[in-house]
Amino acid sequence: MRGHLTAHRYLIALGSNMRHARHGGPREVLRAAVGALADVARVEAVSPIVSSAPLGPSRRRYANAAAIVSTNLAPEDLLDALHRIEHAFGRRCSGQDWRARVLDLDIVLWSGGAWASRRLVVPHSEFRTRAFVLAPARAIAADWGDPVTGQTIRHLHARLTRARALP
Numbered sequence: 001m002r003g004h005l006t007a008h009r010y011l012i013a014l015g016s017n018m019r020h021a022r023h024g025g026p027r028e029v030l031r032a033a034v035g036a037l038a039d040v041a042r043v044e045a046v047s048p049i050v051s052s053a054p055l056g057p058s059r060r061r062y063a064n065a066a067a068i069v070s071t072n073l074a075p076e077d078l079l080d081a082l083h084r085i086e087h088a089f090g091r092r093c094s095g096q097d098w099r100a101r102v103l104d105l106d107i108v109l110w111s112g113g114a115w116a117s118r119r120l121v122v123p124h125s126e127f128r129t130r131a132f133v134l135a136p137a138r139a140i141a142a143d144w145g146d147p148v149t150g151q152t153i154r155h156l157h158a159r160l161t162r163a164r165a166l167p
Contacts, residue, residue, distance in 0.1 A: 006072065007042075007070045007071060007072055008070065008071060008072070008073070008074075008075075008110055008111050008112055009044070009068060009069070009070045009110065009111040010041070010068070010069050010070070010071070010075075010078060010107055010108075010109070010110045010111070011066060011067075011068055011107075011108040011109040011110070011137055011141055011144060012037065012066065012067045012068075012069060012082070012105055012106065012107060012108065013064070013065075013066055013104075013105070013106045013108050013124070013127070013133045013136070013137070014030050014033055014034070014064065014065045014066065014067060014103070014104070014105055015030075015062050015063070015064045015065075015101070015103075015104040015106075015132070016029040016030055016033075016062065016063050016101065016102060016103050016104070017054060017060040017061060017062040017063070017101065018060065018101060018102045019102075020032070020089060020090065020102050020103075023089075025063075026061075026062065026063035027049050027063045029063070029089065029102060029103055030049055030063050030064075030065050030103075031049075032089075033085065033089065033103055033105065034046050034065075034067060036085045036088065036089075037067060037069055037085065037105075040071065040073070040078070040081040040085070041069035041070060041071035041073070041078070041081075042069060042070045042071065043067055043068075043069050044067075044068040044069060044070055045067065045068040045140040045141070046065060046066075046067045046140070047065050047066040047067070047136035047137065047139040047140045048065070048136065048139055049063050049064065049065045049136075050063070050064050050065070050132065050135055050136055051063060051064075052064050052131070052132035062132065064132040064133070064135075064136055065136050066108070066133070066136035066137040066139070066140060066141070067140075068140055068141055075107060075110055075112070075115045075117075075120055075122055076117060076119060076120055078107060079107060079119065079120050082105040082106075082107070085103070085105060086102075086103050086104065086105055089102045089103040090102045090103075106124055106133075107120065107122050107124065108122075108123060108124045108127045108133060108137065109122060109123050109124075109127075109141075109144055109146070109147075110122050113147040114147045114148060123146055123147065123148055128146065128149070128156050128160070129160065131157070131160055131161055134153060134156055134157040134160060134161075135157060135161075137153045137157075138153050138154055138157045141153055142154040
């Protein structure tokens with residue numbers, strides 16, 4: 001990284017529920033994806049991989065993880081880099097949300113707080129309601145605060161997963 005630029009930290013969510021011809025099953029895909037992330041940013045931490053039920057029409061379980069990376073890239077430039085990685089792993093955009101996919105990489109949070117453009121919104125709009133994002137994130141970034149709610153990942157996860165009384 002060039003010294004005159006500010007390094008930003010990002011929390012990246014990783015997901016896979018399809019086998020890759022070279023890398024293997026979804027867990028191996030995520031491990032390989034972390035290696036690919038290291039080509040565009042410094043990987044500071046990686047969570048354990050968890051398994052989760054699919055959203056939408058896909059029937060395959062997902063492998064999910066989170067990573068903290070640092071880079072001089074601005075949010076949209078990192079988004080472009082993440083899309084290139086997804087494409088290299090065989091992801092194709094078909095317009096259908098929540099379908100089976102080899103690799104999904106999402107920017108969840110960044111050290112600059114909130115970001116909004118036509119192409120990207122940070123924090124990720126759905127992360128507060130997804131245990132498959134919050135559980136891995138809590139393992140590596142429990143005290144990272146959501147700039148919108150002011151709550152930490154630890155708190156958001158606890159609120160999402162707490163036991164509730166039956167009606």
